[in-house]
Every structure is written in structure tokens, then in C-alpha cells.
Amino acid sequence: MKATRELLPPSARIFVAGHRGLVGSAVTRRLTADGYQVITRGRDGLDLRDAAETGRFLAEVRPDAVVLAAAKVGGIMANSTYPVQFIEDNLRIQLSVIAGAHAAGVGRLLFLGSSCIYPKLAPQPIREDALLTGPLEPTNEPYALAKIAGIVQIQSYRRQYGASYISAMPTNLYGPGDNFDLETSHVLPALIRRFHEAKRDGRESVELWGTGSPRREFLHVDDLAAACALLLRTYDGDEPVNVGCGDDLTIRELAQTVRDVVGYEGAIAWDSTKPDGTPRKLLDVSRLTDLGWKPTIPLRDGIASVYTQWRSEA
Ligand SMILES: NC(=O)c1ccc[n+]([C@@H]2O[C@H](COP(=O)([O-])OP(=O)(O)OC[C@H]3O[C@@H](n4cnc5c(N)ncnc54)[C@H](OP(=O)(O)O)[C@@H]3O)[C@@H](O)[C@H]2O)c1
Numbered sequence: 001m002k003a004t005r006e007l008l009p010p011s012a013r014i015f016v017a018g019h020r021g022l023v024g025s026a027v028t029r030r031l032t033a034d035g036y037q038v039i040t041r042g043r044d045g046l047d048l049r050d051a052a053e054t055g056r057f058l059a060e061v062r063p064d065a066v067v068l069a070a071a072k073v074g075g076i077m078a079n080s081t082y083p084v085q086f087i088e089d090n091l092r093i094q095l096s097v098i099a100g101a102h103a104a105g106v107g108r109l110l111f112l113g114s115s116c117i118y119p120k121l122a123p124q125p126i127r128e129d130a131l132l133t134g135p136l137e138p139t140n141e142p143y144a145l146a147k148i149a150g151i152v153q154i155q156s157y158r159r160q161y162g163a164s165y166i167s168a169m170p171t172n173l174y175g176p177g178d179n180f181d182l183e184t185s186h187v188l189p190a191l192i193r194r195f196h197e198a199k200r201d202g203r204e205s206v207e208l209w210g211t212g213s214p215r216r217e218f219l220h221v222d223d224l225a226a227a228c229a230l231l232l233r234t235y236d237g238d239e240p241v242n243v244g245c246g247d248d249l250t251i252r253e254l255a256q257t258v259r260d261v262v263g264y265e266g267a268i269a270w271d272s273t274k275p276d277g278t279p280r281k282l283l284d285v286s287r288l289t290d291l292g293w294k295p296t297i298p299l300r301d302g303i304a305s306v307y308t309q310w311r312s313e314a
Contacts, residue, residue, distance in 0.1 A: 025271075
């Protein structure tokens with residue numbers, strides 16, 4: 001369902017859960033720039049897995065809206081090492097925040113999931129109605145199942161209580177404040193770091209996992225934040241909304257782009273004994289573009305700005 005009326009008053013007070021993260025910090029910057037009053041709490045002051053504590057906080061603060069960008073997040077390595085935390089932390093955070101928001105009378109809530117909720121072999125580009133139509137990618141199934149539970153929880157609050165709660169499913173994201181820890185990072189910051197260190201150390205080649213042939217989509221997190229602001233203001237549908245740039249490239253092309261941006265002149269060696277993961281993951285973003293959103297940051301420019309910022313902070 002598409003709505004054109006503004007669903008968020010200009011003076012709205014919005015709690016961004018996970019405001020120090022890649023997504024939460026971008027959403028905080030965007031909503032603040034749009035003139036909303038953003039409310040935040042660090043994990044040190046509020047563990048969102050704790051339902052009682054979270055419920056008390058929300059009842060006390062009574063925000064007009066909540067953006068749920070707090071989650072246990074990581075790449076393949078972290079997902080396969082800590083499957084218990086990936087399913088349990090995420091389920092608990094979602095239960096605490098969504099139920100707590102409803103109990104506190106919060107009118108609008110945006111839940112952030114991920115494109116990994118879709119079946120491993122979903123038809124491409126992946127439409128929102130591919131959800132629950134086939135088996136998931138096994139490496140991140142605990143995480144994906146927690147996120148699917150979150151979507152169904154949101155839909156249940158809509159159906160049972162008429163709550164104006166919605167879900168967005170972003171593609172692979174990158175941007176300022178990305179995680180560059182090779183143990184837990186996603187592919188793009190990991191590539192930046194690997195090429196940067198190889199250049200610094202004068203290494204002749206960089207070895208990367210897989211064949212480089214899987215196709216992936218990447219979106220700058222500031223573009224996602226703009227989409228989140230638009231969805232909060234205008235979308236009130238039962239179905240989740242995909243957020244992606246609508247275009248993909250091979251991991252090999254991505255690696256070459258990162259290598260060029262970093263200025264590394266050595267070779268790339270592909271270790272094809274290592275797994276490739278899902279062959280292709282491109283989201284159909286027509287539901288979002290129909291609402292008037294489009295991405296603004298080309299991949300190469302985005303990578304260059306993230307690299308510059310990371311080096312200035314290192
Ligand atoms: N990054 C991507 O490529 C991507 C792609 C698609 C979807 N998403 C979705 O976007 C959302 C945010 O991801 P992200 O990349 O921004 O992750 P992130 O950078 O790891 O940020 C997650 C945030 O959640 C907070 N958090 C985690 N557990 C918490 C707890 N128990 N209590 C309070 N706060 C807690 C973290 O706090 P600390 O700072 O204290 O650790 C951090 O601020 C997730 O739902 C994810 O599925 C991300």
C-alpha cells in the first residue's frame with residue numbers, strides 16, 4: 001500500500017536504537033538534518049536485549065517514532081562462529097524494542113532487516129514477495145531467521161493492533177564508520193583494508209576467497225538513511241520494502257574498483273577452494289523508487305570517501 005500523507009509530524013521525537021552503528025549513525029545524521037529530535041541511548045546505558053529495561057526506557061521517553069537499527073551484525077566468519085548470538089541477540093532485541101514501543105504507545109516504528117532474509121536461489125532481482133518461498137543461505141540462517149521473525153512480528157502488530165509499523169530490507173551497505181575489523185567486517189571494508197595493507201607493506205599479491213564471480217549490490221548508507229526518512233514519512237504498508245541501488249557487480253569487479261581507489265598495483269589471487277556463497281543477490285527496488293527515492297552516491301565515489309575517512313581516522 002502506498003500512502004502520500006505525511007505519517008510523521010515535523011516535530012517528531014524519534015528514538016534511533018543502535019545509533020552508534022553504521023546504519024543508526026547515518027539515520028541519526030539524516031533525521032537530525034531533517035529537523036527531527038533524535039533520541040539515543042548507548043548500549044552501556046541500555047542493553048536492548050533486556051525487555052524490562054527497554055520497556056521502562058520507552059515508557060519514560062515516549063518517542064513518537066522508533067527506528068530499530070540495533071542488531072548483532074557481521075560477515076560470514078562471525079555468523080558461523082557465533083550462530084547462537086546471531087539468533088538470540090537479534091530475537092531478544094526485536095522483542096524488547098517492538099513490544100516495548102507498542103506498550104509505550106509509539107505510533108511509528110521502522111524495523112531494519114536485511115536482504116539475507118530471502119531464499120538463496122530467489123529469482124533475481126529479488127522482489128519482496130520472495131520471502132519464505134525457499135531455503136535460506138545456510139551460513140547466515142540463524143541471523144536471517146531472526147530477521148524474518150522481526151518482519152512477521154511487525155506484520156502481526158499491524159494486523160492485531162493496527163500499529164503503523166513497517167520494515168525495510170537493505171542490501172549490502174557501506175559508509176562512514178564502517179567496521180574494518182577483518183574478523184567481523186563485511187566484504188567491502190575488508191577489501192579496502194586488505195589492499196591498503198598490501199600497498200603499505202609492498203606485497204606482490206592479495207589473496208581473496210572464492211572465484212570472484214558472485215554478483216552483489218552495494219549501497220552507501222547515506223542513501224539508505226534518506227530511504228528510511230522517506231519511508232517513515234510516507235509508507236504504511238504490510239510488506240517490507242527493499243532498499244538497494246538497483247544495480248550489481250561481480251566481487252571481482254568490486255575488488256578491482258577497491259584496488260584502483262586504494263592505488264594498489266599488485267595482483268589479485270583468487271582462492272577458488274573457498275566458498276563463493278549465494279551466486280547473485282540483487283534487490284528489486286521498484287516499491288521504493290515508486291515512492292520517489294533514488295540513490296545518489298556512485299559506488300566508486302562512495303568507496304573513495306570511505307577510504308579517505310578511514311585513513312584520516314587510523
Ligand atoms: N551493514 C550492512 O551491510 C547491512 C545490510 C543490510 C541490513 N543491515 C541492517 O541494519 C541494521 C544495523 O546494522 P549495522 O550495519 O549498522 O550494524 P552495526 O554497525 O554493528 O551497529 C549495530 C548497533 O546495534 C547496537 N547494539 C547491538 N546489540 C545491542 C544491544 N544488546 N543493546 C544495545 N545496542 C546494541 C550496537 O551497539 P554498540 O555500538 O555498542 O556495539 C551498534 O550501535 C541491522 O538490522 C542490519 O541487519 C545492515
